[in-house]
Amino acid sequence: MNIVVGQSGGPTVAINASLLGVYKQAMKSDAVDTVFGTVNGIEGIINDHLVNLNEQLNTNANMELLKVTPSTALGSCRYKLPDVSKDPEVFEKIFKTLKKHDIGAFFYIGGNDSMDTVDKLSKYAAAHGENIKFMGVPKTVDNDLWTTDHTPGFGSAAKYVATTLSEIVSDSSVYDVKSVTIVEIMGRSAGWLTASSCVLRANGIQAPQLIYLPEAENFSEDKFVADVKAQLAKTNTVIVAVSEGIELGNDEFRSGAVDNFGHKYLSGIGKLLENVVKEKIGCKVRSIELNVMQRSASHITSKTDVDEAELIGSKAVEAALSGETGKMMCFKRVSDKPYFVDCFAAPVCEIANKEKKFPKEWIINDGSNVADAALDYFLPLIEGECIIPYKNGMPMQFKIKK
Amino acid sequence: MNIVVGQSGGPTVAINASLLGVYKQAMKSDAVDTVFGTVNGIEGIINDHLVNLNEQLNTNANMELLKVTPSTALGSCRYKLPDVSKDPEVFEKIFKTLKKHDIGAFFYIGGNDSMDTVDKLSKYAAAHGENIKFMGVPKTVDNDLWTTDHTPGFGSAAKYVATTLSEIVSDSSVYDVKSVTIVEIMGRSAGWLTASSCVLRANGIQAPQLIYLPEAENFSEDKFVADVKAQLAKTNTVIVAVSEGIELGNDEFRSGAVDNFGHKYLSGIGKLLENVVKEKIGCKVRSIELNVMQRSASHITSKTDVDEAELIGSKAVEAALSGETGKMMCFKRVSDKPYFVDCFAAPVCEIANKEKKFPKEWIINDGSNVADAALDYFLPLIEGECIIPYKNGMPMQFKIKK
Numbered sequence: 128m129n130i131v132v133g134q135s136g137g138p139t140v141a142i143n144a145s146l147l148g149v150y151k152q153a154m155k156s157d158a159v160d161t162v163f164g165t166v167n168g169i170e171g172i173i174n175d176h177l178v179n180l181n182e183q184l185n186t187n188a189n190m191e192l193l194k195v196t197p198s199t200a201l202g203s204c205r206y207k208l209p210d211v212s213k214d215p216e217v218f219e220k221i222f223k224t225l226k227k228h229d230i231g232a233f234f235y236i237g238g239n240d241s242m243d244t245v246d247k248l249s250k251y252a253a254a255h256g257e258n259i260k261f262m263g264v265p266k267t268v269d270n271d272l273w274t275t276d277h278t279p280g281f282g283s284a285a286k287y288v289a290t291t292l293s294e295i296v297s298d299s300s301v302y303d304v305k306s307v308t309i310v311e312i313m314g315r316s317a318g319w320l321t322a323s324s325c326v327l328r329a330n331g332i333q334a335p336q337l338i339y340l341p342e343a344e345n346f347s348e349d350k351f352v353a354d355v356k357a358q359l360a361k362t363n364t365v366i367v368a369v370s371e372g373i374e375l376g377n378d379e380f381r382s383g384a385v386d387n388f389g390h391k392y393l394s395g396i397g398k399l400l401e402n403v404v405k406e407k408i409g410c411k412v413r414s415i416e417l418n419v420m421q422r423s424a425s426h427i428t429s430k431t432d433v434d435e436a437e438l439i440g441s442k443a444v445e446a447a448l449s450g451e452t453g454k455m456m457c458f459k460r461v462s463d464k465p466y467f468v469d470c471f472a473a474p475v476c477e478i479a480n481k482e483k484k485f486p487k488e489w490i491i492n493d494g495s496n497v498a499d500a501a502l503d504y505f506l507p508l509i510e511g512e513c514i515i516p517y518k519n520g521m522p523m524q525f526k527i528k529k
Numbered sequence: 530m531n532i533v534v535g536q537s538g539g540p541t542v543a544i545n546a547s548l549l550g551v552y553k554q555a556m557k558s559d560a561v562d563t564v565f566g567t568v569n570g571i572e573g574i575i576n577d578h579l580v581n582l583n584e585q586l587n588t589n590a591n592m593e594l595l596k597v598t599p600s601t602a603l604g605s606c607r608y609k610l611p612d613v614s615k616d617p618e619v620f621e622k623i624f625k626t627l628k629k630h631d632i633g634a635f636f637y638i639g640g641n642d643s644m645d646t647v648d649k650l651s652k653y654a655a656a657h658g659e660n661i662k663f664m665g666v667p668k669t670v671d672n673d674l675w676t677t678d679h680t681p682g683f684g685s686a687a688k689y690v691a692t693t694l695s696e697i698v699s700d701s702s703v704y705d706v707k708s709v710t711i712v713e714i715m716g717r718s719a720g721w722l723t724a725s726s727c728v729l730r731a732n733g734i735q736a737p738q739l740i741y742l743p744e745a746e747n748f749s750e751d752k753f754v755a756d757v758k759a760q761l762a763k764t765n766t767v768i769v770a771v772s773e774g775i776e777l778g779n780d781e782f783r784s785g786a787v788d789n790f791g792h793k794y795l796s797g798i799g800k801l802l803e804n805v806v807k808e809k810i811g812c813k814v815r816s817i818e819l820n821v822m823q824r825s826a827s828h829i830t831s832k833t834d835v836d837e838a839e840l841i842g843s844k845a846v847e848a849a850l851s852g853e854t855g856k857m858m859c860f861k862r863v864s865d866k867p868y869f870v871d872c873f874a875a876p877v878c879e880i881a882n883k884e885k886k887f888p889k890e891w892i893i894n895d896g897s898n899v900a901d902a903a904l905d906y907f908l909p910l911i912e913g914e915c916i917i918p919y920k921n922g923m924p925m926q927f928k929i930k931k
Contacts, residue, residue, distance in 0.1 A: 138700050165707050205704065289923050290828050297926060298540050298825040299601035302607065303569050329921045405878035418817045423700040426692050427828050429922060457661035509922035519731045520831060521691050524699060 128231030129161040130149070130444075131177060134266075135168035135237035135244070136205070138198035139280025139435035140425040142266045143525075145236045146201065146442025147194050149264065150180055156448055166529045168204035168237070169244055173217060175224045175285050175372040176529070183527055190454070192525040194433065195515050197425035200527045207240055208247045217253050220511040232447040234441070238267035238278075239269060242455055242479035244289055249453030249475070258445040263455030263475050264440050268422045270319035271482045274473045275457035281433030281438060282508035285323035287424045289310055289509060291417060292324055296334045300364040306411040307355055307365045311397030313421050315372035318485045320421065324368040325497040325507045336496075341372040342485045349376050351400060352407045354495050359410065369396055375403075404473050422450070426522045430511025442470040455502030466507035530633030531563040532846070533579060537570035537639035537646070537667075538607070540600035541682030542827040544668045545836035545927075549596050550842025552582055553668070557570040558850055564711035565630060568931045570606035570639070571646055575619060577626045578931070585929055586914055594927040596835065597917050600609065602929045609642055610649045620653050627661055634662040634849040635926070640669035640680075640771045644881035651855030651877070662849040665857030665877050666842050668822045672721035675886045676861035676875045681841060682824070684834030684910035687725035689826045691911060692716055693819060694726055694768070698736045702766040704779045708813040709757055709767045709806050713799030715823050717774035718743050720887045722823065725907045727899040737770040738898075744887045745896030750777050753802060756897050761812065771798055777805075828924045832913025837870070844872040868909035 132149045134142055138154040146164070160182045165171030193200060197246040211218050233248065235241050242263045265272050268284035290311060299308045311323040318340025327334055336358045339346055358365045373396050375462050376394065398416035402413040406483070435458070443456045454472035461467040487499045516523045534551045536544050548566070555561040564582045567573035580603070586592050595602060613620050635650065638645050644665045649733065651663040667674050670686035696714060701710045714723040720742025729736055738760045741748055760767045775798050799816035806814040837860070845858045856874035863869040891903045918925045 138703050164835070167703075170705070196699070197696050199703045202705065203703040286922055291822060291826070293923055293926065294599050294825040294827060295821060297598070298821045301540050301601045301605040303571075303572070303604065326921065326923070330923055330925070335595075413821075415820045415822075416818065419697060419700045419815075420693055420822075423696040424693070425696060506921055511922065512919060517914060519728065519908055520688055521695055521728070521732055523732070524695065 129229050130232045131165050131230050132234040133165035133168045134199040134201050134203050135241040139266055139268050140197045140283045140428045141433050143196050143200045144194045144433045144436035145264050145440035148437035149234050149444055150184055152444035161471050164201045170206050171206045172224045173220050192395045196512050196525045197423045208244050211251055217474055223482050234262050234443050236264040236266050239480055240420040241473045246475045246479045248279050256509055260452040262447045262470045263289055264443045269317050271317035273478045273481045276460040279436035282429040284320055284421045286429040286509035287421055287427050289326045300518035305359055305363055308398045309367045309400045309414040311369055311371055311395050311416045314370040318342050318370045321368050321370040322485050322497045329370040335368040336365055337367045338371045338496050339373050340485055341370050343490050345444045345494045346373050420527040429509045430513050433513055463503045531631050532561055533565040533567050533632050534636040536601040536603050536605050537643040541670050541824050542599045542667055542685045542830045543681040543835050544638055544833045545598050545602045546596045546838035547666050547842035550839035551636045551846055552586055553845035554650040554843035566603045572606045572608050574626045575622050576672040597827055598927045599825045600719045610646050636664050636845050638650050638666040638668050641882055644877045648877045648881045662854040664845045664849045666845045671719050673719035675880045675883045675885050678862040681838035686722055686832040688831040688911035689823055689829050691728045692829055706813055707761055707765055711769045711799045711802045711816040713771055713773055713797050713818045716772040720744050720772045724887050726898045728907050736768040738767055739769045740899050741771045741775050742887055743772050743774040745892050747896045748775050758887035777899050780894045830915045831911045832915050835915055848874045865905045897923045
């Protein structure tokens, strides 16, 4: 039999390591002939656009380069499968492609939307007597998937955020003046990545002094101004980490900004808070959006994260070949020090379409910071550095021909 | 005698390597007893706030860590010396501090404003019979200093920009849709850093397809829209690199944006152009500001740049000890392949307060791109990677106690 692997949702720097894990483990098995990649996630199966990975990942150098290449080497999609009752045709197309290529197992590397796809396809297979296994491999910088201790992609994003923040702190403190620097970090409704900025204190850097997460639910302009003023009374250089999903209680501020065409300015919360500081406090202020670099900076990845991403891909193949389907591979943390994790398969229906929030008990100072207790959780995930090959002074990347 | 070294202007990742170069070369000389650092540039001399570097840079580990620490370890300032005729008192204060600490030479690491300080102080010394040498050590990510082939700090900033852009290109091309990504890069009136984004093509990445520099002087909203449309006709993923200093001919667009308080939104050109694409083209679009990370990302520095920054600091000490004053150390490029530079001292009055622009002959496609000829200039400057020590998954930094 053959297998197919796809990538879905937003890119991370570890998602290609999971692709490699699936490929290498499958190649170890006599049961698998060819590993196909589906181009642009489930869309590639609907449109019968597969590539033969055996032909492209044919050297160790190619495989090692794929492992440290950012973004989704197979392309991605944001396609959400309809309910089978509403559109059976798309399911028929998918199974037609799978059977045409003698696919025995499908591996989908993605977040909670992708797990919904795994769930629907495994249920369809069961209902129609199709013996094809469907397995989920987790991936998201948001770290918001249920059941698993953490998700591949998150550790590297957290390492990028911590590294960049430590550099921003240095940059912000060179002049002998009061200043506020607001750093906007990814996470629309789960604040894990923003919260992870607390790790700087492990290296003696007392910043960010203020960390705002969507989970705190008590953010307001007045509270923010009071918090910043209190910090400015203590130090020259105030650093604020804020989740992109934070909303000002007074949303007029955001909605009021329009350009000459009368269109709303879609500024992030960082720029809005910069304007609040300018207006209400008046000191030097700037805002920085870490933007897509958080999820794509493959030149600064966590070795722990990238190695685990490969591991969990390989474990998904093991599970499928031993008969599992409709499951996502998860990490169980055995211990923090020394850090050690186990892998296990959990029913994907428990995970799909849900969101794991940052624990309320780790939010302190009336919603403006994160407890030291969270450090034991975060620190192992950013540990270790990957060796990146450079050419002409720039990191090399592996390209899959499509 | 003793010497003093200071840092001024915006931080770079190579400015501490120049500080180290000054320190190590001075320690090699029997003529120098103590190397002082001035805290916050010339302000530290005015206020007699010096630190003894011999006491702090007392191990090889400390020195190596200082070399890869971002930002200005001694702090910085934006202080511009007045004309001596208008405020002789500040000059008297400076020379009082210098004489109090038996300073025989002052080294100022900075950009064109800092060279103005070196110029004024060396002229004051000559006019008042003070035997103190004043030497400039260049530093700026803008690469806009006269006489020198390039400036320390620029190569690392260019390496960060190139690396990050290659990752942004990967991130931008995962979905099967037309999209425009606008990347705003530092450079208010000199476009060197934005122009350096052309190096991606050396690794086969045909992006950014559009590169806009202030030097082109023909930028307009209509031209931009036409350029982007032409690129979208050829490819799915259009990447635009734009200097922060670019202005839209029609400046109403920028000035029209106000918030609920009636204050202007101080958006960068990237966000403005994002809105232009949204309005006039309507495809998927986003803007990314590389912000202070360009000048502070010490985790991804050019080894060529950092080593040269140390070298030029040491050469400034050699020059001062051989009697030079009122000069800035410069690089002369001997050859591109193999890359080789010499150092020489040039009168600072030829350099201060001037700005070297990106050459017009390297601007092509009616001001929307950069010629391949520029690659030979840029590529050697981003070559090589520094080894960075990590602790808890984050780069370590050296702190000077002040």
